[in-house]
Amino acid sequence: MTVSSNALPAAKASLRRTFRDEAGRMLRRLLSNPATAFGLCVIVILVLAAIFAPLLMTHNPLAQNLSNILKAPSAENWFGTDELGRDVYSRLIAGTRITLTIIGLVSIIVAPIGLVIGTTAGYFGGWYDTAMMRITDIFLSFPGLILSLAFVAALGPNLNNAIIAIALTSWPPIARLARAETLILRSADYISAAHLLGASPLRILVKSIVPMCLPSVLIRVTLSMATVILTAAGLGFLGLGAQPPTPEWGAMIATGRNYMLESWWLVTFPGAAILLVSLSFNLVGDGLRDVLDPKNR
Amino acid sequence: MTSRWMQMSWAALRGTMTILVTLLGLLLLTFIIGRVMPVDPARLLVGEDASQAAYEQAVVRLGLDRPVPEQFLRYVGDLLQGNFGISLRTGQPVATDIARALPATIELATFAVLIGAGLGIPLGVIAAVNRNRALDHIVRVVTLIGHSMPIFWIGMIGLIIFYAMLGWVSGGGRISDYYIGLVPEVTGFLLIDSLLAGDWDVFWDALNHIVLPASILGYASMAYITRMTRSFMLDQLSQEYVTTARVKGLSVRQAVWRHAFMNIRVQLVTIVALAYGGLLEGAVLIETVFGWPGFGQYMTNNMLIGDMNAVMTCVLIVGVVFVGLNLLSDILYRLFDPRTR
Numbered sequence: 001m002t003v004s005s006n007a008l009p010a011a012k013a014s015l016r017r018t019f020r021d022e023a024g025r026m027l028r029r030l031l032s033n034p035a036t037a038f039g040l041c042v043i044v045i046l047v048l049a050a051i052f053a054p055l056l057m058t059h060n061p062l063a064q065n066l067s068n069i070l071k072a073p074s075a076e077n078w079f080g081t082d083e084l085g086r087d088v089y090s091r092l093i094a095g096t097r098i099t100l101t102i103i104g105l106v107s108i109i110v111a112p113i114g115l116v117i118g119t120t121a122g123y124f125g126g127w128y129d130t131a132m133m134r135i136t137d138i139f140l141s142f143p144g145l146i147l148s149l150a151f152v153a154a155l156g157p158n159l160n161n162a163i164i165a166i167a168l169t170s171w172p173p174i175a176r177l178a179r180a181e182t183l184i185l186r187s188a189d190y191i192s193a194a195h196l197l198g199a200s201p202l203r204i205l206v207k208s209i210v211p212m213c214l215p216s217v218l219i220r221v222t223l224s225m226a227t228v229i230l231t232a233a234g235l236g237f238l239g240l241g242a243q244p245p246t247p248e249w250g251a252m253i254a255t256g257r258n259y260m261l262e263s264w265w266l267v268t269f270p271g272a273a274i275l276l277v278s279l280s281f282n283l284v285g286d287g288l289r290d291v292l293d294p295k296n297r
Numbered sequence: 298m299t300s301r302w303m304q305m306s307w308a309a310l311r312g313t314m315t316i317l318v319t320l321l322g323l324l325l326l327t328f329i330i331g332r333v334m335p336v337d338p339a340r341l342l343v344g345e346d347a348s349q350a351a352y353e354q355a356v357v358r359l360g361l362d363r364p365v366p367e368q369f370l371r372y373v374g375d376l377l378q379g380n381f382g383i384s385l386r387t388g389q390p391v392a393t394d395i396a397r398a399l400p401a402t403i404e405l406a407t408f409a410v411l412i413g414a415g416l417g418i419p420l421g422v423i424a425a426v427n428r429n430r431a432l433d434h435i436v437r438v439v440t441l442i443g444h445s446m447p448i449f450w451i452g453m454i455g456l457i458i459f460y461a462m463l464g465w466v467s468g469g470g471r472i473s474d475y476y477i478g479l480v481p482e483v484t485g486f487l488l489i490d491s492l493l494a495g496d497w498d499v500f501w502d503a504l505n506h507i508v509l510p511a512s513i514l515g516y517a518s519m520a521y522i523t524r525m526t527r528s529f530m531l532d533q534l535s536q537e538y539v540t541t542a543r544v545k546g547l548s549v550r551q552a553v554w555r556h557a558f559m560n561i562r563v564q565l566v567t568i569v570a571l572a573y574g575g576l577l578e579g580a581v582l583i584e585t586v587f588g589w590p591g592f593g594q595y596m597t598n599n600m601l602i603g604d605m606n607a608v609m610t611c612v613l614i615v616g617v618v619f620v621g622l623n624l625l626s627d628i629l630y631r632l633f634d635p636r637t638r
Contacts, residue, residue: 134315134318134319134322135322137315137319137322138319138322138323138326139326141319141323141616141619141620141623142612142615142616142619143574143575143577143578143615143619144578145578145581145582146577146578146581146612146615147612149581149596149597149600149608149612150327150330150608150609150612151330153330153600153603153605153608154330154331154605226444226445230445230447233447233450234447234448234449234581234582237447237449237582237585238581238582238585238597238600238601239601240600240601250447253447253449253450253453257453257586260453260456260457261456261457261461264457267450267453267454267457268454268457270450271447271450271451271453271454274447274450275442275445275446275447275450278445278446278447279441279442279445281445282441282444282445283441286441
């Protein structure tokens, strides 16, 4: 008894150490790929820009200056000014907070929904599984943007509804993945052992299955962020997402479109920002897949 | 033999049932979304100043006073009869409106998918053959950018550079105003109609309008097709028959194109079909940028004013097209892949 009570913490500590070593090894492998390292850098910069936005902005992003409209980039206004004399650079920086909000909220909504539906469907099987997978299929039979459009049209166009709509359309792939993982885990010996010990299905799901699905689900969520950013920008562009004067990048492009042939900077910079962030998430997602795919070890 | 036939028909029956359930689900989903809409369709129909009596009449006429399940059944019944409702904005049947808008989108999407497949398949093969070498990395960067770009933005940048600065292409729309209605409408596709009429000016003008939006959409689908082709080819190239072919003395080119490539044709057809469906999504954004009078523009225009009959029909059409394309690629797979027989 005394042996086991000492051995257990020791084993846990050793496990934790292995885990930390493994994580460090993975991070090094991730960073050894220049493309992935670039992507990670951009994401870190994005987060830092959002945190320190008030320090980085040179102007108030909402302050209009009608005597200084549609000015080309200069030392005073680095990325020029828009049709109301607002500083495009400062609006771009302010937009990082909106972009991060979208990404964060969508992940927070999508990961649990996908996990719950996927793991329960995989674990319980039967008609419940069939019904859940049918529903997933129905959602998957629309391209994400179209379904989000429909939801936003129904809920009313604003940023919050756009986030809800994007979340409502991005859980199916996660649920599919969680279900596939659960199907493999379900027949594992340790699950049978837990079952024989009298653990309830809820306990098995929460304690034994969900933690095992978590890593792949998180990677899948990271991968889908590139699409989420593009969909959010598309909704903003169509006037169905963030509404002016919110400095959301897609909405900035939408208003800049009216002046784009004379004032190229209005659409160029916000679009480049969207491209850069979405590209970075794709690069990091690719890198993660390479590192974690057992075929590449 | 009989049991195999039974098995096949059982599989077909199951497949059909799955499709039917999915379609019914699509209907339920669009119906529910349509019901959540805060815009009151009866109010939109009669206008803000209408009397209470006229309003109530409209409510009854639209069936809004009925219980929700009954409304859903009527909705499904109407759709089955090809009655998609009246566009509350134009007063025309939605089906007529969409039938008029669809050829423009199909023309654009077809042009785009030809570009996407025409460039994407060779690029994917080349990338796979040169795995992890410079060429592969270049292709990877090009396709990743294609995946990551906001398509509406690239459309605008394209307009700024090729229309405003260089003047190589025409601006928005399908055709210049003074050419409208010059050629008789046969297929609804301007490029083909003008060729049939032998009117080269119109053809050239239409080509000038379509080439930029189609190239940009084509780039997006090229990114997808290239990636998939590359991974299919990598699977094939790692197999022993390719080595055998090389040992037999075939050149790399022959082993790749005559042997490995032949085995991924079926997969490629399904991928191109899916890419074609994916273009509907891009078309919504690109048509808005280029003022292209197609399906996507019709959808977004109606969305902004809350004409839900029109919007939900559009969403439904996209859903049905996707289910149809998935079914089609499934059937192609079964027909052409000997292993599934």
